[in-house]
Amino acid sequence: xxxxxxxxxxxxxxxxxxxxxxxxxxxxxxxxxxxxxxxxxxxxxxxxxxxxxxxxxxxxxxxxxxxxxxxxxxxxxxxxxxxxxxxxxxxxxxxxxxxxxxxxxxxxxxxxxxxxxxxxxxxxxxxxxxxxxxxxxxxxxxxxxxxxxxxxxxxxxxxxxxxxxxxxxxxxxxxxxxxxxxxxxxxxxxxxxxxxxxxxxxxxxxxxxxxxxxxxxxxxxxxxxxxxxxxxxxxxxxxxxxxxxxxxxxxxxxxxxxxxxxxxxxxxxxxxxxxxxxxxxxxxxxxxxxxxxxxxxxxxxxxxxxxxxxxxxxxxxxxxxxxxxxxxxxxxxxxxxxxx
DNA sequence: GATCCGTGGTT
DNA sequence: TAACCAAGGAT
Numbered sequence: 001x002x003x004x005x006x007x008x009x010x011x012x013x014x015x016x017x018x019x020x021x022x023x024x025x026x027x028x029x030x031x032x033x034x035x036x037x038x039x040x041x042x043x044x045x046x047x048x049x050x051x052x053x054x055x056x057x058x059x060x061x062x063x064x065x066x067x068x069x070x071x072x073x074x075x076x077x078x079x080x081x082x083x084x085x086x087x088x089x090x091x092x093x094x095x096x097x098x099x100x101x102x103x104x105x106x107x108x109x110x111x112x113x114x115x116x117x118x119x120x121x122x123x124x125x126x127x128x129x130x131x132x133x134x135x136x137x138x139x140x141x142x143x144x145x146x147x148x149x150x151x152x153x154x155x156x157x158x159x160x161x162x163x164x165x166x167x168x169x170x171x172x173x174x175x176x177x178x179x180x181x182x183x184x185x186x187x188x189x190x191x192x193x194x195x196x197x198x199x200x201x202x203x204x205x206x207x208x209x210x211x212x213x214x215x216x217x218x219x220x221x222x223x224x225x226x227x228x229x230x231x232x233x234x235x236x237x238x239x240x241x242x243x244x245x246x247x248x249x250x251x252x253x254x255x256x257x258x259x260x261x262x263x264x265x266x267x268x269x270x271x272x273x274x275x276x277x278x279x280x281x282x283x284x285x286x287x288x289x290x291x292x293x294x295x296x297x298x299x300x301x302x303x304x305x306x307x308x309x310x311x312x313x314x315x316x317x318x319x320x321x322x323x324x325x326x327x328x329x330x331x332x333x334x335x336x337x338x339x340x
Numbered sequence: 341g342a343t344c345c346g347t348g349g350t351t
Numbered sequence: 352t353a354a355c356c357a358a359g360g361a362t
Binding site: 030031032033034035036037038039041042076078079082109110111112113114115118130132133134135173174177180181186187 | 359
């Protein structure tokens with residue numbers, strides 16, 4: 001496994017060269033960003049964060065709003081809040097140095113079992129067994145685990161932990177993840193060039209892609225709402241901040257009705273942020289979240305440049321949008337209303 | 341244990 | 352194209 005890794009090592013911005021040990025802050029930052037997120041999406045964000053905040057102390061000293069706006073577009077925004085909280089905790093409780101053992105890492109916000117094990121192994125060379133979706137799949141195939149996920153998780157974790165070598169545990173973890181990302185892929189795995197082909201029970205059975213088995217999942221409900229796009233004569237758009245917790249917590253939004261299950265929505269106008277000649281725009285904005293799909297109708301009103309923002313809201317010029325924590329659904333909405 | 345939390349790419 | 356998926360964590 002390690003020989004294969006050394007021969008096929010991928011260069012990633014947060015990965016140390018052969019024989020070198022990665023910077024714990026770099027490992028931390030990349031591991032948080034990589035949670036449920038592809039390498040391709042993370043790379044530009046990782047570079048931007050590191051350029052803006054070169055050390056964990058710089059990140060800890062940054063205002064939360066700046067961290068959120070820098071994170072905008074990457075998704076799962078609670079990660080950005082926890083990233084910032086974690087940087088502050090490391091600076092305050094650990095003198096700006098990440099702890100090297102899993103138990104201490106687990107105490108930090110945003111760091112769960114996977115990330116604690118990953119940082120411990122990759123940044124500090126400690127024997128730990130991070131199990132992500134890749135390793136879960138590789139191990140399920142290697143041992144042809146018949147039990148479906150998520151019930152099989154404990155068994156898979158135990159099997160994975162038993163494989164970890166005393167020597168280079170961090171490289172072993174990265175090797176298993178690379179294997180899952182490039183060879184032992186979810187569909188049509190390239191078993192013919194796999195370094196584990198001779199040991200793989202799933203391959204021996206003839207249908208490796210069948211693993212891991214998964215329980216049936218519930219279908220995605222539909223929600224709908226109406227967004228109110230108030231545009232001033234100078235181009236400024238009426239925006240507000242969402243509540244700190246929950247969906248898109250703390251992010252910037254265009255005022256709208258509540259997002260109700262489709263068919264249960266009442267009149268939209270009573271939810272308008274201000275009195276204005278609202279007119280519906282043609283079409284709608286559709287956006288799919290993890291656990292529901294959203295369809296937003298858009299009503300627009302054009303206001304004089306002197307219009308004042310209601311309490312708790314603000315008019316923002318398009319050239320200042322980059323300083324706002326605008327999630328993708330809101331950028332989509334602004335584009336639909338020709339406000340960008 | 342189940343649910344909530346984004347987004348973009350692939351098939 | 353609709354479904355699936357990606358280096359998970361918090362509650």
